[in-house]
Amino acid sequence: MEGLDRKLGVFSALPIFIVLAITFLAPLFVVAAFSIMPAKVFSLANVPDFSAYATFLQQGYWKSLAWSLGMAFASTLLLFIVCWPLAYGMAKVFGKFTLVVTIAVVVSLFVSENIRLFGWVLTLMKGGLIAGYLEAWFGVEMESPLYTVPIIVFGLVYVYFPFMLFPLAQGIAMVPDDARQAAADLGASRWRILWEIDLPLAAPGIVVGSLLSFVLAAGALAESKLLGGQAVIVFADEIETAFTYGQNWPLGSALSMVLILIVGSLAIVGVSKIDLDAIMGRKR
Amino acid sequence: MAAEPVLRLKNIVKKFGAFVALHGINLDIRDGEFLTIVGPSGSGKTTLIRxxxxxxxxxxxxxxxxNSRIDKVxxxxxxxxxxxxxxxxxxxxxxxxxIEFPLKIRGVGAAERTARARELLELLRLPPHYQEKRITECSGGEKQRVALxxxxxxxxxxxxxxxxxxxxDYRLRKTLEKELKDLHARTGKTFVYITHSLEEAMVMSDRIAIMREGKLEQLADADGIYTRPVSRFVAEFMGEVNLFDVEGTAQGGLHGRGVEVHVNGQMEDIGISLGQGERGTLMVRPEFVRILESSGTSDFIVRGILRAEYALGSRIQYEVEAADGSRLSVEKLREDRYQGAIGDELVLGWDLDSTHLIRED
Structure with missing residues (x-):
């Protein structure tokens, strides 16, 4: 019976595996292949050439990589802190009201990211919504927060909010109430319960949420362009420039590969540390 | 044995909106005793323990x-x-x-914690290498011991x-009941136990408190609960029981209602009596009911027909239908089993000293 189950499992997984191979793995291979191609050749029949990677190391691309990863880290951390109370409420306190919160957050996804970010630009810009009203009502003049690093991080937090919130709520829902009660009964304070019980038992949700937010934020482009006005150049920006303006496909591919490797290994380490089945639904 | 109460409940009332879960509970828990609070679901026992x-x-x-008030702590x-x-x-x-968790919370050092956990594993008869074992790998009984x-x-x-x-499961429960009683004796701590099973309570407890609809119905030792229940509810809670509605007669004796009860001898001597027209319930446990030979006699007599026989392991239970259609149960040890067949006419009898009168208002 078990052998049959195993075979059926393989067969059931086959269609999605084929789809993933064509749409996900194949493009990755193409990018990998481009990254070891000599510049301006556009043919695969060449001796592998790693000069694009050398360019990455020599020409200061690591700076924009550091900005991207740093801001992704900052926004992930902020997202975790901001989302935890709300996720806790959704999982344990709100009851039916959770649905309202869910809908409210999901609805924001219906509007394209760029348009929402433009909305923030209009709100925050010099003489924009906030600055304009402040001046008209109170006579206060305000510097626009736009075109700075903090506002880029704010944009990342704003855009990737749902990606942290929902996995976190799912993770917190898995923390058994009686374990929290027992910990309290055995003398633990709220903070101790958070540290000893909530955080470790919600770990799958925390890891999934953090990975999603971090990976997306590390490759984000629009926030730094629209809100940041390129106060700093993020890594995704460098990649785009290499492919378009620079017409240096091997360089663009090599930069992409660097990001993919960093983010991919983070994801693998993260996922291997947690029990994904716990959050995705238990295996039989 | 008037030990100082370690925990004293004074007129505890708990309301959930309009619903009153506990109606003024008064209870003194003695230092070092094993007290069990028993009640069916909805009796308020879980609310009380919370x-x-x-x-x-x-x-x-x-x-x-x-000496400290703790209800707001x-x-x-x-x-x-x-x-x-x-x-x-x-x-x-x-x-x-x-096991170390409460010690860790209290800031006890790692070495001392490990040593204490080791002692407790030994006390609970778990092997020392269990210290490293994962909770998910423990059996039901082991988890129980770890929680303890x-x-x-x-x-x-x-x-x-x-x-x-x-x-x-039943067998493990029986083993752990005894272990718990033993642990109580060895630790000398005050145990307050909640259960819906009076049988479980009987095995372990020094005293038993029976709860019903948010009130304490009876507080007594196991013997008192079993042989001298204060109400039909308590009597029926502990397994099979034969109950008869009775009414006091003008002569100060008893008159059966429902089942025809033949009463011989004098009632007043042992406190079984009712005023004229006063109603009560006469109780006898099935194991005290005898199947009388034709020549036999006893204080109470009921005639009926044997309708069914159930094997309960060490005992056999008989169901006897009385003349008015009501059912009585009789239990015999296996070696004393009745030799006749279903459908036999039987004369059942029992004595005053195994009879208890329940007066209810």
Whole structure:
């Protein structure tokens, strides 16, 4: 019976595996292949050439990589802190009201990211919504927060909010109430319960949420362009420039590969540390 | 044996909106006793224990632990703790870490914690290498012991139990009941245990409190509950029982209603009597009912027809239909089993000293 189950499992997984191979793995291979191609050749029949990677190391691309990863880290951390109370409420306190919160957050996804970010630009810009009203009502003049690093991080937090919130709520829902009660009964304070019980038992949700937010934020482009006005150049920006303006496909591919490797290994380490089945639904 | 109460409940009332879950509970728990609170679901026993451990606070009334009032003190500030129905072990921690948890919270050093956990494993008869074992790898009985060890590591003034054995299979439950009683004797701690099973309560407890609809119905030792219940409810709660409605006669004797009860001898001598027209319930446990030979006699007699026979292991239970259609049950040890067949006409009898009269208002 078990052998049959195993075979059926393989067969059931086959269609999605084929789809993933064509749409996900194949493009990755193409990018990998481009990254070891000599510049301006556009043919695969060449001796592998790693000069694009050398360019990455020599020409200061690591700076924009550091900005991207740093801001992704900052926004992930902020997202975790901001989302935890709300996720806790959704999982344990709100009851039916959770649905309202869910809908409210999901609805924001219906509007394209760029348009929402433009909305923030209009709100925050010099003489924009906030600055304009402040001046008209109170006579206060305000510097626009736009075109700075903090506002880029704010944009990342704003855009990737749902990606942290929902996995976190799912993770917190898995923390058994009686374990929290027992910990309290055995003398633990709220903070101790958070540290000893909530955080470790919600770990799958925390890891999934953090990975999603971090990976997306590390490759984000629009926030730094629209809100940041390129106060700093993020890594995704460098990649785009290499492919378009620079017409240096091997360089663009090599930069992409660097990001993919960093983010991919983070994801693998993260996922291997947690029990994904716990959050995705238990295996039989 | 008038030991000072360690925990004193004064007129505890708990309301949930318009619903009154507890109607003024007064209860003194003695230091070092094993007290079991028994009641069917909905009797308020779970509400009561939540108040006792501090997971909820009473609407009215006071709870005193020794000389301090604790009914407003949250659970994590109380020197008592509870073994949960679900056990509530921490699945992400090992057996050892679970046991050490209350010590860690208290800031006890690692070496001392490990040593204490080792002692407790030994006390609960778990092998020392279990310290490293994962909770998910433990069997039901082992988890039970780990939960107990963790609660004992807390060194509580009173240890509460919320039906921790209810999810286990019969045999394991029986073993653990005895172990728990033994553990109580060895630790000398005050145990307050909640269950819906009076049988479980009988095995372990020094005293039993029976709850019904948010009130304390009876508080007595196992013997008192079994042989001298204060109400039909308590009598029926502990297994099979034969109950007869009776009414006092003009002569100060008893007259059966429903079942025809033949009463011989004098009632007043042993306190079984009712005023004229006063109603009560006469109780006799099935094991005290004898099947009389034609020449036999006893204080009470009922005639009936044998309708069914059930094997209960060490005992045999007989169901006898009386003349008016009501059913009586009789239990015999296997070696004393009745030799006749279903459909036989029987004369049942029992004596005054195994009879109890329940007066209810």
């Amino acid at each position: 108040l006792l451990v501090g997971m909820d606070s009473p609407s009215e009334g006071e709870i005193w632990l020794n 949250p659970a994590n500030k109380r020197p008592t703790c509870m073994v949960f129905q679900s056990l509530a072990l921490f699945p992400h921690r090992t057996v050892g870490q679970n 060890a963790r609660a004992l590591a807390f060194d509580p003034e009173i240890l509460f139990f919320d039906e921790p054995l209810s999810a286990l």
